[in-house]
Amino acid sequence: MAKLQKSIEKREALVRATIHLVNNSGFHATPMSKIAKMANVSPATIYLYFENKQDLVNKVYLDVKTKFTDYAFQNYNENIPVAEGFEKIWKRIAHFKLKEVEEAMFLAQCDNTPMIDEPSRQEGLKHLQPLLNLWHKGKQEGIIKPISDYLLYAYSINPLSFLMVMQQRGVFKIDQDGLEEAYQAAWDSIKI
Amino acid sequence: MAKLQKSIEKREALVRATIHLVNNSGFHATPMSKIAKMANVSPATIYLYFENKQDLVNKVYLDVKTKFTDYAFQNYNENIPVAEGFEKIWKRIAHFKLKEVEEAMFLAQCDNTPMIDEPSRQEGLKHLQPLLNLWHKGKQEGIIKPISDYLLYAYSINPLSFLMVMQQRGVFKIDQDGLEEAYQAAWDSIKI
DNA sequence: AAAAAAAGAATGAACATTCATTTTTAATGT
């Protein structure tokens, strides 16, 4: 029978190596041989876990995206008031992006380049539904501006990606105060 | 003596081809041979205009960044009121990003990947000084929130990049109303 | 006709993927 324990470890090592190397050099500048070396594995072994290089990066993208959204909506409850729900989700997203920098950077790169297949990208988007529902409710109640979800996202959530990249590059450090200011700016831009 | 007219045309064709191909496939997935073909030039000719592939993309980045900031601050005047100045700059940036999509997409990719040399990136940043000065003045006058420039940028300017990418992907179309809503959200997030 | 520009073909290195072989695993019989 197939062993399982070791397999999962190797897969995780490959995923971690991919994230790290792609962050630092980009997808096409990262050879499979380097990923293998960093994961302490032979290049051929990668092909036991993934079909090819493109499949590897697609799978890593979906893995990370899932981890991200799971984190964002953990013990979120549909029934609390809109303003409170938004603050809760926003702060969890902020926490993820500013603490799990490697993974968040990887997502940012995937979302801004042609590195990921369009189908995988679509798949990744579905996970944000609870936030869209919240906004819908907020608009109905007259609490949130009646504008496109894309605009709401651009002004309340997306700025966090920019701040994370700046923090990663070392040109900007966000502390508790900064986080609160950022939250306020996010809320100010979408509330009525 | 060296001819000059033709040279400039060829260089421009190379720059345009690079932007287009890098947008659609990414830097490392774009062969020099393809750039040459699209510019109607021999691969060897590229090396008369640029040292190598990295130099090519660095130069294209700085060219485009310069064109962008020149556009953003065209006939901007330091002496008009802060709110008015911000609106003027914001709208010019928006106009560039939503109309010159190819070039703006290229900048977004450069700013979110390890594709560009760090020195070239630094160089590109200097050009935003007039906007920083405006914010400084606005803070002194108590019109603009007394928070980090990075936060101000993240919430007022950066969202435009996201909207542009969404528009380019065809999932979102911004019209005159949308633009006005976006401007309002930007201003709401940074004004006191 | 000399110098510059351009071209196409050649070169050599890097890399994704596959292949042939070895090592590990765990189910089975003793």
Place this chain on the structure above:
DNA sequence: ACATTAAAAATGAATGTTCATTCTTTTTTT
């Protein structure tokens, strides 16, 4: 408990391709 064994997992080396860059020759310019 232990030895046996067939399947699965893993490996390092080999393969064939792609591509950046250079070289040699041709074309254009003045």
